[in-house]
Amino acid sequence: MSIIAPGFSQPVEHSQSCFRQVLKALSEPGHIVTLDKHLGFAPLCASATQILMSLCDQHTPLYLSPRLEEIDGDATINQAQRNLTFHCNTKPSALVNADFAVVSHSEGVNMAKLKCGTDTSPESGTTLLVQSNGFDRGPEFKLTGPGIEHSRTVQLGNLSQSLVEYLINPCHTYPLGIDILLCHQQQLLAISRTTKVELIPCM
Amino acid sequence: MQSFNQIVSATEPEQDYNFGYLDEQTKRMIRRAILKGVALPGYQVAFGGREMPMPYGWGTGGIMLSASILGQDDVFKVIDQGADDTTNAVSIRQFFAKVCHLETTTETAKASVIQTRHRIPEQPLRNDQILVFQVPIPEPLRFIEPRETETKKMHSLGEYGSMQVKLYEDIVKYGYIATSYAYPVMVHGRYLMDPSPIPKFDNPKMHQSNALMLFGAGREKRIYCIPPYTDVASLDFEDHPFSIQQWQAPCSLCGSETSFLDEVLIDDQGQRMFVCSDTDYCQGQLAKNAAEEALHG
Numbered sequence: 179m180s181i182i183a184p185g186f187s188q189p190v191e192h193s194q195s196c197f198r199q200v201l202k203a204l205s206e207p208g209h210i211v212t213l214d215k216h217l218g219f220a221p222l223c224a225s226a227t228q229i230l231m232s233l234c235d236q237h238t239p240l241y242l243s244p245r246l247e248e249i250d251g252d253a254t255i256n257q258a259q260r261n262l263t264f265h266c267n268t269k270p271s272a273l274v275n276a277d278f279a280v281v282s283h284s285e286g287v288n289m290a291k292l293k294c295g296t297d298t299s300p301e302s303g304t305t306l307l308v309q310s311n312g313f314d315r316g317p318e319f320k321l322t323g324p325g326i327e328h329s330r331t332v333q334l335g336n337l338s339q340s341l342v343e344y345l346i347n348p349c350h351t352y353p354l355g356i357d358i359l360l361c362h363q364q365q366l367l368a369i370s371r372t373t374k375v376e377l378i379p380c381m
Numbered sequence: 382m383q384s385f386n387q388i389v390s391a392t393e394p395e396q397d398y399n400f401g402y403l404d405e406q407t408k409r410m411i412r413r414a415i416l417k418g419v420a421l422p423g424y425q426v427a428f429g430g431r432e433m434p435m436p437y438g439w440g441t442g443g444i445m446l447s448a449s450i451l452g453q454d455d456v457f458k459v460i461d462q463g464a465d466d467t468t469n470a471v472s473i474r475q476f477f478a479k480v481c482h483l484e485t486t487t488e489t490a491k492a493s494v495i496q497t498r499h500r501i502p503e504q505p506l507r508n509d510q511i512l513v514f515q516v517p518i519p520e521p522l523r524f525i526e527p528r529e530t531e532t533k534k535m536h537s538l539g540e541y542g543s544m545q546v547k548l549y550e551d552i553v554k555y556g557y558i559a560t561s562y563a564y565p566v567m568v569h570g571r572y573l574m575d576p577s578p579i580p581k582f583d584n585p586k587m588h589q590s591n592a593l594m595l596f597g598a599g600r601e602k603r604i605y606c607i608p609p610y611t612d613v614a615s616l617d618f619e620d621h622p623f624s625i626q627q628w629q630a631p632c633s634l635c636g637s638e639t640s641f642l643d644e645v646l647i648d649d650q651g652q653r654m655f656v657c658s659d660t661d662y663c664q665g666q667l668a669k670n671a672a673e674e675a676l677h678g
């Protein structure tokens with residue numbers, strides 16, 4: 179059964195306002211913003227759905243991980259994909275070719291396989307959306323770098339070992355890299371490739 | 382060629398323009414480029430797409446950025462060389478008032494987005510403000526190396542020795558660094574960036590700025606960004622540290638000793654005076670002076 183769900187009720191205004199929230203989040207890594215213009219295409223959460231709806235189209239290969247289905251047992255990734263294709267014209271893609279990819283917080287991701295840009299075009303790296311299980315759980319990280327005055331302490335949810343590993347010790351060297359948008363319900367928190375992430379040891 | 386003013390007057394509010402004038406496809410592309418630019422401070426992101434429906438030379442790059450970020454809740458200010466009242470600034474402001482149905486202002490403090498040509502406002506910006514620069518030539522190495530393929534390589538390797546040499550030639554020739562506008566900066570210790578033709582007086586304002594800064598070049602279709610709280614260093618030498626312009630006397634109108642001054646002719650005899658280039662700041666200072674005078678008699 180495939181039912182197309184409605185997209186943004188006001189596509190032009192809502193795309194603009196979501197973009198501004200994403201811009202705020204990425205230019206100030208660790209700062210949590212709220213995207214409240216759409217409930218989301220399950221199993222994608224509200225913020226992840228809105229990011230994709232405001233930024234993606236036929237030019238941006240999109241990967242949605244089947245592991246997201248574990249979050250919402252009733253909804254399939256195909257359903258979400260069909261909705262996004264209907265509203266934004268997105269084309270499904272393999273993870274290695276994706277401009278935008280959505281994965282679950284708990285899954286192991288081979289980050290070295292993702293597009294990280296090239297020396298002369300570092301901007302061609304993947305934007306990775308990670309569906310978190312909440313910014314009030316998981317280990318604490320200290321963030322420093324552009325967009326952060328002094329430093330910021332954040333929790334990112336219970337992330338898989340490979341995601342934590344990449345945040346702390348990325349396999350790509352700046353300016354190459356992957357920009358990470360952590361999504362939980364309506365919330366978004368970004369970690370830019372410029373962000374230095376340190377694990378705060380448990381007391 | 383049609384002037385920007387003609388375009389503005391032809392843009393009727395009752396016409397059914399897409400909000401912000403650009404089509405959604407173009408906005409999305411520019412928005413994606415902005416986000417990559419934010420993740421790569423100082424790096425020039427190229428974006429493709431169709432031609433802007435307006436001629437170059439009226440700040441097309443800035444207009445494209447503004448059109449892609451502005452929403453109905455924004456309060457928009459436009460300055461041209463520091464002034465809100467030049468033909469160009471007025472036209473761009475009216476244009477966006479029409480195509481975005483938003484509020485405009487001349488007050489720096491009231492604006493959420495400020496589009497600028499050649500200046501950064503004197504009043505320190507806040508974290509909830511965005512500054513959009515119009516850029517004529519985005520490539521700081523263009524005058525040293527005209528070939529795009531080569532400048533791309535130089536950026537990828539961080540090979541900026543030739544820029545240092547150019548500045549040092551100034552010192553050899555004049556005894557000081559003669560470059561006073563579009564003075565090159567290093568952003569986040571990685572990319573050499575042209576801050577657009579602002580006076581070098583404004584360069585220190587970019588360092589660890591509270592506000593996000595976006596730069597747009599329309600003709601060459603390049604976008605680059607500086608997130609808030611990012612290191613921005615003007616190139617210099619140990620024996621010739623970077624310094625900003627200074628004036629002998631304060632502003633003739635408001636008496637400010639800390640703002641960037643323009644020389645203006647005041648009569649036919651060639652008499653001159655120096656006044657703030659930032660007109661909103663100057664008016665603000667004048668009002669403050671008047672209020673203080675009223676208070677203390």
Ligand SMILES: [Zn+2]
Pocket residue numbers: 632633634635636637656657662663664666
């Ligand atoms: Zn003044």
